[in-house]
Amino acid sequence: MIENLIGILPAIVTPVGPDGVFLPAAFERLLDRIYQAGVHGVYVCGQTGEGHSQSIEQRKKVTETAVNSSPSGKLVIAQVGAHSTADAVALAVHAARAGVDAISSLPPLGPYSFSEIRQYYETLAAATDLPLFVYHHPDMCPQLNPELVLQLCSIPKVAGLKYTDYDLYGLSILRQNGALVFNGRDEVLAAGLLMGATGGIGAFYNIFPETFVRIYSLARAAQWAEAAALQRALNPILRSIFRFPLVPAIRAVLAYGGLDCGEAIAPRGLLTASGKEELCSLLQKSCGESGIPLICGHRQET
Numbered sequence: 001m002i003e004n005l006i007g008i009l010p011a012i013v014t015p016v017g018p019d020g021v022f023l024p025a026a027f028e029r030l031l032d033r034i035y036q037a038g039v040h041g042v043y044v045c046g047q048t049g050e051g052h053s054q055s056i057e058q059r060k061k062v063t064e065t066a067v068n069s070s071p072s073g074k075l076v077i078a079q080v081g082a083h084s085t086a087d088a089v090a091l092a093v094h095a096a097r098a099g100v101d102a103i104s105s106l107p108p109l110g111p112y113s114f115s116e117i118r119q120y121y122e123t124l125a126a127a128t129d130l131p132l133f134v135y136h137h138p139d140m141c142p143q144l145n146p147e148l149v150l151q152l153c154s155i156p157k158v159a160g161l162k163y164t165d166y167d168l169y170g171l172s173i174l175r176q177n178g179a180l181v182f183n184g185r186d187e188v189l190a191a192g193l194l195m196g197a198t199g200g201i202g203a204f205y206n207i208f209p210e211t212f213v214r215i216y217s218l219a220r221a222a223q224w225a226e227a228a229a230l231q232r233a234l235n236p237i238l239r240s241i242f243r244f245p246l247v248p249a250i251r252a253v254l255a256y257g258g259l260d261c262g263e264a265i266a267p268r269g270l271l272t273a274s275g276k277e278e279l280c281s282l283l284q285k286s287c288g289e290s291g292i293p294l295i296c297g298h299r300q301e302t
Contacts, residue, residue: 002131002159005102005180006198007040008216009075010205011048013250014062015261022058023262024065030206030259031069033295037209040199041075042066043104043162048203048247051079052109053265056087060094067099077133077201081106085120089127096128104133104162107141114148117141122155131159137184138165146170153179160198168195186212187238190231193219203246204238207253207295237286244279245269256280257296 012034015026031042044066045051045059054062063078070076078100080091085108092103105124107117125132135141136149144152149161153174160180163171168191175181175196183192186202189212193200205212211234218227241249248264248271255261256276263270271279287294 002102002180005075005077005131005159007075008038008199008205008209008213009041009043009077009182009201010034010039010209011046011201011203012042012044012066013206013247013254013261014045014049014051014054014265016265017262020054020265022054022061022065024061026259026261027062027065028069030254030261031066033259034206034209035071035074037295038213039074039205039209041077041101042070043077043079043201044100046079046104046162046201047106048206048250049079050247050265050268052081052083052106053268056082056091059091060098063091063095063100064098075102076100077102077104079104079106079135080124081108081135083109085123088120088124092124092127092130096130100130102131102133102159103128104135106135106137107144109140112143114143117143118152118155121152121158125155125157130157132157133180133182134158134161136161136163136165146173150174150177150179153177162201163192163197168192172196187231187235190215190219190224190227193227194224203250204241206250207257208234208237208292209295210293233290234292237283237290237292240282240286241279244271244275249279252276252279253283254295256283257294259295 015023078095082088134152162182162184164184172195181197183197183200186204189200
């Protein structure tokens with residue numbers, strides 16, 4: 001049932017070796033750790049998972065590993081967007097066979113018209129029986145606005161969207177029209193939930209899973225003041241990470257916490273050794289002062 005497609009889903013990092021080849025064992029360790037934190041599922045091969053930088057065959061392996069390594073009752077949403085509609089359809093069909101709960105896709109990346117974007121999503125939605133989540137991110141696809149996204153949500157089998165925008169009024173309109181909405185701006189999760197988001201998909205969920213699960217749980221219990229306070233405590237830490245390139249920084253933090261997932265996939269750049277040292281020093285200080293727990297490879301006994 002699409003009503004069960006809710007909750008906190010990390011846009012999970014894809015562990016790779018120096019050659020960019022997928023490392024299933026490292027991925028399984030990361031999955032185990034974030035599931036211990038109480039997340040509701042994972043979003044595979046999105047921007048943080050660097051799906052567009054991997055081959056079609058490797059993305060299929062990542063999806064299969066996510067499904068096979070996820071406990072019963074946890075959601076797996078596969079991001080199947082690709083540079084061609086044919087590749088996106090092939091990934092969607094494979095994801096359905098692998099057993100994911102839903103598929104998602106970035107819009108076609110480039111100067112495409114709205115009619116071309118709509119045709120892409122119509123073709124993708126018709127390729128499987130799975131619910132499809134479209135992706136609204138105005139920084140990447142400025143052609144789309146909440147009004148046009150609402151039109152995309154009318155396509156049969158489109159269940160909703162990942163909404164990476166600070167326009168939370170637009171988010172509320174989409175919810176009022178029946179779309180399931182995953183908040184995509186991690187620094188406004190509490191506000192997005194207040195405006196009706198049914199969950200969140202985010203990059204920072206890789207490294208602060210307990211905190212985002214807690215914000216979600218407080219919101220579900222209508223403890224809005226507590227949710228907002230926790231978001232305010234977290235946001236200065238997120239701002240400090242934003243000083244660095246995001247995906248390489250998240251990988252560096254995971255390695256610092258004992259979950260080495262390798263470096264970002266070229267053509268993304270790498271953090272220098274001094275950059276990593278500066279980032280981890282900032283996090284050690286800010287997390288210690290705020291009490292915000294940072295992901296680590298092994299849970300500490302309490």
